[in-house]
Amino acid sequence: MPTTDRRITDVDRVVLTRMLDLVIPPADDFPGAGGLGLTERLERSSLRYGRLRSGLLAVLDAMSLDMASRVEGGFAALDEERQIAALKTVETNLPVQFGEFIELVYETYYTDSRVHERIGWAGRPPQPEGFDLEPWDSSVLENARKREPFWREVS
Amino acid sequence: MTEAPIPFGQEPSEQRSEQAMVVAPQITPVITAESQSIPDVADVLIIGAGAAGAAVAWRLAQAGFSVVCLEQGQWINPALYPTKDRNWEILGRHEWNWDPNKRGRPDDYPVNDAESAITPLMFAAVGGSTIHWTAHAPRFHPSDFRVKTLDGVADDWPITYDDLDPYFDQNDMMMGCSGINGDPAGPPRSERPMPPIPLGEDGTHVAAAFDRLGWHWWPSDSYVNSEPYKGRDECNYCGPLGFGCTRKAKSSTDLTYWPEAIRLGAVMKTYSRVSEITVGPDGRATGANYFDRAGNVQHQAARSVVVAANGVGTPRLLLMSKSEAHPNGLINSSGLVGRNLMFHPYTITTGLIPGLSETWKGPMGNILMSQEFYETDLRRDFVRGYAYQLNRGTGPLATALGGAHEPVGWGTGHHEDFAERFGHSVTLAGIGEDLPEEHNTVTLDEQLTDSNGLPAPRINYTLSENSRRMMDHSIRSATTVLEEAGATRIMANPLLREGGWHLMGTARMGEDPERSVVNQWCQAHDTDNVFVVDGSVFVTAGAVNPTPTLQAIALRAADYIAHERDDLKR
Numbered sequence: 001m002p003t004t005d006r007r008i009t010d011v012d013r014v015v016l017t018r019m020l021d022l023v024i025p026p027a028d029d030f031p032g033a034g035g036l037g038l039t040e041r042l043e044r045s046s047l048r049y050g051r052l053r054s055g056l057l058a059v060l061d062a063m064s065l066d067m068a069s070r071v072e073g074g075f076a077a078l079d080e081e082r083q084i085a086a087l088k089t090v091e092t093n094l095p096v097q098f099g100e101f102i103e104l105v106y107e108t109y110y111t112d113s114r115v116h117e118r119i120g121w122a123g124r125p126p127q128p129e130g131f132d133l134e135p136w137d138s139s140v141l142e143n144a145r146k147r148e149p150f151w152r153e154v155s
Numbered sequence: 156m157t158e159a160p161i162p163f164g165q166e167p168s169e170q171r172s173e174q175a176m177v178v179a180p181q182i183t184p185v186i187t188a189e190s191q192s193i194p195d196v197a198d199v200l201i202i203g204a205g206a207a208g209a210a211v212a213w214r215l216a217q218a219g220f221s222v223v224c225l226e227q228g229q230w231i232n233p234a235l236y237p238t239k240d241r242n243w244e245i246l247g248r249h250e251w252n253w254d255p256n257k258r259g260r261p262d263d264y265p266v267n268d269a270e271s272a273i274t275p276l277m278f279a280a281v282g283g284s285t286i287h288w289t290a291h292a293p294r295f296h297p298s299d300f301r302v303k304t305l306d307g308v309a310d311d312w313p314i315t316y317d318d319l320d321p322y323f324d325q326n327d328m329m330m331g332c333s334g335i336n337g338d339p340a341g342p343p344r345s346e347r348p349m350p351p352i353p354l355g356e357d358g359t360h361v362a363a364a365f366d367r368l369g370w371h372w373w374p375s376d377s378y379v380n381s382e383p384y385k386g387r388d389e390c391n392y393c394g395p396l397g398f399g400c401t402r403k404a405k406s407s408t409d410l411t412y413w414p415e416a417i418r419l420g421a422v423m424k425t426y427s428r429v430s431e432i433t434v435g436p437d438g439r440a441t442g443a444n445y446f447d448r449a450g451n452v453q454h455q456a457a458r459s460v461v462v463a464a465n466g467v468g469t470p471r472l473l474l475m476s477k478s479e480a481h482p483n484g485l486i487n488s489s490g491l492v493g494r495n496l497m498f499h500p501y502t503i504t505t506g507l508i509p510g511l512s513e514t515w516k517g518p519m520g521n522i523l524m525s526q527e528f529y530e531t532d533l534r535r536d537f538v539r540g541y542a543y544q545l546n547r548g549t550g551p552l553a554t555a556l557g558g559a560h561e562p563v564g565w566g567t568g569h570h571e572d573f574a575e576r577f578g579h580s581v582t583l584a585g586i587g588e589d590l591p592e593e594h595n596t597v598t599l600d601e602q603l604t605d606s607n608g609l610p611a612p613r614i615n616y617t618l619s620e621n622s623r624r625m626m627d628h629s630i631r632s633a634t635t636v637l638e639e640a641g642a643t644r645i646m647a648n649p650l651l652r653e654g655g656w657h658l659m660g661t662a663r664m665g666e667d668p669e670r671s672v673v674n675q676w677c678q679a680h681d682t683d684n685v686f687v688v689d690g691s692v693f694v695t696a697g698a699v700n701p702t703p704t705l706q707a708i709a710l711r712a713a714d715y716i717a718h719e720r721d722d723l724k725r
């Protein structure tokens with residue numbers, strides 16, 4: 001659980017890394033968001049955007065208060081099924097904060113160059129290179145041009 | 156110790172380039188007011204340096220009037236737009252968000268939109284909202300100006316399409332229009348200065364589906380350069396039109412009208428937020444009070460005032476400008492300032508088409524438009540109509556977050572859902588004609604204020620039954636097109652909340668001073684030296700993006716001042 005002065009603890013980091021893997025799991029032999037080592041970057045990124053930071057802290061707080069986790073000695077000690085159930089409970093009870101947490105996870109994962117390579121996104125920002133399109137070809141208008149004018153005339 | 160949030164403009168991570176994060180200061184002006192000679196009393200004081208204010212400044216500076224513009228924002232250096240940054244998608248969601256409440260820059264004023272079905276979107280800078288816009292540049296139809304006569308709803312405008320025709324052309328040349336003649340959905344018109352932007356594989360594919368259904372489509376008119384134009388580069392199809400264009404291929408008025416206006420002598424005062432238009436004992440405007448960058452109140456005297464602060468900022472300012480002569484706010488004897496707010500309601504219908512790939516290549520919008528359902532058809536259960544704009548897919552992050560739809564689900568199935576969407580989506584955005592209703596309003600908020608302590612605008616807006624039926628129809632027809640195009644999954648958003656790009660109707664024009672705020676020349680009925688030239692003056696909304704029409708109206712008003720109001724010249 002984050003400390004009262006809202007810092008994230010090492011225990012939180014372990015929980016967070018596991019949560020990242022549940023939110024975006026491994027695919028084939030590509031690691032999940034936790035396995036990619038995104039926890040630190042996510043934490044730093046949350047410092048910039050207050051709204052997302054609140055979501056992160058609220059979800060971490062809620063995880064540490066989760067009944068099953070407390071009984072079993074922490075979220076990390078639960079099996080995967082119960083970890084997912086715990087996350088779903090937070091999603092139901094704190095939909096706004098959970099949505100902000102998901103936003104933060106996706107922001108971190110889908111701006112990672114390794115992920116870009118995997119999904120086939122150009123490994124660069126849109127500029128300065130841009131992309132190519134076939135040049136304009138007016139023959140595409142062959143059908144559209146056959147239509148009689150149909151705008152309403154006004155006197 | 157509490158970890159403090161990182162202040163705006165500082166680098167939190169080595170992943171981000173220093174340059175693109177620093178959005179606020181050190182912006183290079185074309186020219187600063189300090190280096191210009193500012194008249195003690197301007198002939199014309201323009202408030203707001205966006206699409207409309209820029210057009211008026213250029214025309215009146217050309218006609219020899221002394222022009223001063225007060226703009227709350229600053230010059231933006233196009234090199235600093237986020238699309239060159241590795242984290243461009245994150246920057247676009249935060250520092251460059253379309254919603255001023257989410258950006259939270261001190262240049263912006265906040266908007267209380269809690270009671271509005273649609274969130275107003277705008278930008279504060281030289282160039283105004285054209286910094287962010289996607290530069291779709293269609294024109295209103297002739298019928299849009301005659302809705303009462305034709306369909307028995309709302310009111311006719313005091314002007315016609317023909318009145319605006321020459322100004323549409325003038326604006327197309329100044330802004331730089333790409334497009335092609337022959338569209339059967341609109342009246343014949345002059346050649347555009349540039350050919351259309353190519354349709355791309357996805358655009359061609361969807362166009363063929365429209366063709367098979369026998370439904371109208373036409374390449375979009377676009378203020379994006381398809382070839383180099385007036386010193387600005389051609390588009391290199393990078394995609395995210397809406398975060399500013401580092402190549403200057405997308406037209407915005409800081410790149411088009413303003414440099415010309417300033418060359419002709421117009422003076423630009425940035426970081427100048429107007430708090431009140433001042434009046435003399437006779438109720439005529441004498442200038443404006445404004446906060447300068449240091450927060451000090453200054454006064455600029457003027458023989459006339461042109462308000463161009465957009466459909467939300469203009470009524471806000473007029474309502475803030477109360478005086479003995481104008482107890483309900485400036486030029487508000489009709490009580491209509493701030494009433495009849497119109498947005499264009501948008502539906503977003505997205506099809507996932509496995510046969511298409513990399514639909515993120517190419518300008519995000521401005522591909523083609525369909526006006527099959529534009530005009531009233533009495534067989535339908537609504538009056539007036541709507542149009543479609545085709546939009547492309549987005550980058551990885553925007554795809555994962557769903558855009559106008561639900562985000563890609565987390566957990567099991569995440570990667571399959573993402574793969575189905577990414578690079579395979581195309582969207583038909585339905586843009587509907589909203590009719591004016593007096594209960595849709597911009598008023599002054601009693602609690603929320605901007606960084607100078609001025610009241611924020613408060614929006615009350617509900618979607619009408621007519622608009623709801625119209626927009627439902629737009630989803631059904633879009634589904635037909637996307638199915639015809641081979642979509643295997645279709646997602647529909649029945650009303651895009653973050654879609655208040657078009658702000659209209661809050662100081663409407665008309666012949667009757669009891670039913671309107673300004674006359675056909677945009678001159679206030681109440682006071683002959685106050686003009687309103689932005690989307691506030693729209694009587695109805697049409698079903699196309701409004702900016703070419705509002706700029707044409709602004710140019711026509713400026714022409715009137717240039718020819719008929721020599722009394723305003725020193």
Ligand SMILES: Cc1cc2nc3c(=O)[nH]c(=O)nc-3n(C[C@H](O)[C@H](O)[C@H](O)COP(=O)(O)OP(=O)(O)OC[C@H]3O[C@@H](n4cnc5c(N)ncnc54)[C@H](O)[C@@H]3O)c2cc1C
Pocket residue numbers: 202203204205206207208225226227228253276277278279280281282283284285287288289290291292397427428429430463464465466468469472656657658688689690700701702703705
């Ligand atoms: C993301 C986005 C996409 C869009 N896409 C399109 C499109 O494709 N096609 C289209 O036709 N339209 C589009 N629009 C709408 C278009 O940008 C506006 O219609 C147009 O810019 C309105 O022009 P304007 O001059 O009335 O107001 P603006 O361009 O908004 O300019 C108003 C200016 O007034 C200033 N101002 C306000 N209050 C004060 C004050 N009190 N003191 C000093 N300055 C003040 C503001 O800072 C601002 O710079 C889009 C808008 C957005 C936000």
Ligand code: SF4
Pocket residue numbers: 130379380389390391392393394395396397399400401402403404405517518519
């Ligand atoms: S798509 Fe074209 S106009 Fe839009 S930002 Fe990219 S280069 Fe500029």
